[in-house]
Amino acid sequence: MSLGDLAVSPGAWVAPAVEWLNVNLHPAFAAVTRAVEGLLGGMEAALLGPPAWGVIVAAGLLGWWLGGWRMAALAAGALGFCRGAGLWEASVETLALVVVAVALSVLIAFPLGVLAARRPRVEAGLRPVLDVMQTVPPWVYLIPAVMIFSLGPTPALIATVVYGIPPMLRLTTLAFRQVPREFLELGEASGAAPRTILWRIELPLARPTLAVGLNQCILLSLAMVVLAGLVGAGGLGAEVTRGLTRMEMGPGLRAGLAIVAIALLLDRLSRASLDGRRG
């Protein structure tokens, strides 16, 4: 018996499983694709509809509201750079992908994270899953995603959501665990309902750690969205991929800088909105 026979080959059973899913759940996947494309299309239309300078000014105003004139300058500057580099459409596509992916990640990770903080068993069950999700190289997610949803923004979005969930979930659990026991007692002793304790006591106390989780989720999602240029997700990732395949330094570098600008924009705005001076 050769060593080759002993080698573990998960692909041997993953591929047929995906095949089976494809055959039997095709209508469901098609519906997911339509929903994702609708969502992304809407976001993009909202950002591409008005002239670019309008969006840039709006971003500046948002930045000013969240963190004063420095934030305003940063937000407007970042988008202005994307426009100036001639990458407006690609940048907007990437932005839309990231925003939608992060929203979905948070929607899934937050309740699960809270549940895990309350129920040690749930946490014990989730931990190995999260470990695997975080150690598998990100592009590996893309393979089954593409097999199911074929090329395009949908597999990119799904892979990004999967990739963004673990940091958000872990830090949500940590954030809620860190809430000192006496504050929960205060809530109970005051006669607060569990819902009131969650929103009025736990959430505000958990906010700084939640902000860290959201921040990681955003930056990892951005990295994944760029990587997803490989599978035809469009946006800045596609520009980078093109630069790579044609070995052209200029466009690749320009797209890379635009990605940095978007990363800065999302990072600072999300931080300011969560642990800013307001509230």
Next chain:
Amino acid sequence: MSAMAASEVLIDCQSVWKVFGDNARAALRAIADRGLSKTEVLQEFSCVVGVSDASIQVRRGEIFCVMGLSGSGKSTLIRLLNRLIEPSSGRITVKGQDLSGLRGQALRDMRAKHIGMVFQSVALLPHRTVLENAAFGLEVQGVARARRLEVAREALARVGLSDWAGRLPRELSGGMQQRVGLARALAADPEIILMDEPFSALDPLIRRQLQDEFRSLTKELGKSAVFITHDLDEAIRIGDRIAIMRDGVIVQVGTAEEIVLNPADGYVADFVAGISRLHLIKAHSVMYEPAAWARARPEVDVGALPRTHPEADIDALIGMVVGSGQEGVAVVDGGRIVGVVTPRGLLQGVRGTAPADLSVV
């Protein structure tokens, strides 16, 4: 307040047990059947006995102190009173309602409206202003914002913090934070206030000041309180009655004077050994029967002695004896001489013992 109202029981604990651990039921049964001790329960069932067969009554308008060393089960006991902890057995009635019968909203209403709580750690929400913290209880009850802030402002005024309403908790000193905690409890206007070592972390001077403020405020507002402390001086200063706990057991309940004069066992005696009796023990506890005294000292005219009332403390009595140069002080109640305090009786009072045999007056 009439004698009837004063004796009305607000909180009634009957044989309450709390055993922590997975085997609590079995442990409890073994305690009932075989009378295991706390250590035996720990060894055999790996369960911790937090509160052991506690029975207390807290009356309307009284400040009831629970005193005991660390780990004696004080926090467990006080948390049983608003059911933050479920008792393993026994019955707790608050304002005539059996706590174990209250479900969901009914229990929350009971906590929100009738039982306030103040914590050692204060637990002020750091992101809210002092005023918003003080209004928290009312917010939970769904009182409209304007109204609850108004009530909270009044509560802050009561504890002398009106000028700090707009500040954040971290800008306040420990003593001030503890006052906010008290204001938060008062704002919801509960009849009963539970205090779990609220002043333990404060320095002695501020602590004294808060003790006095707390006592007068509670009396002024006609509230009842259960006050936990590990400091007997504090219990004496604040409490109308004191319960002493050891290893989950309530070993003695009584007024400070009763406990000092008649400690239930060596443990309590050790506790009270260092306490100054001067302001604690009153004339009625150290006086002799007037008739017996007259027989023992026929040469002295009782009517000519300086006079005082039964509640005069030893310190005042010593002043009178020293100042008058007489053989003793006559204690008068309702126009009648009810007793005589002698220097010998005073010395025994200072030592914390009841007056000795009269034959040696």
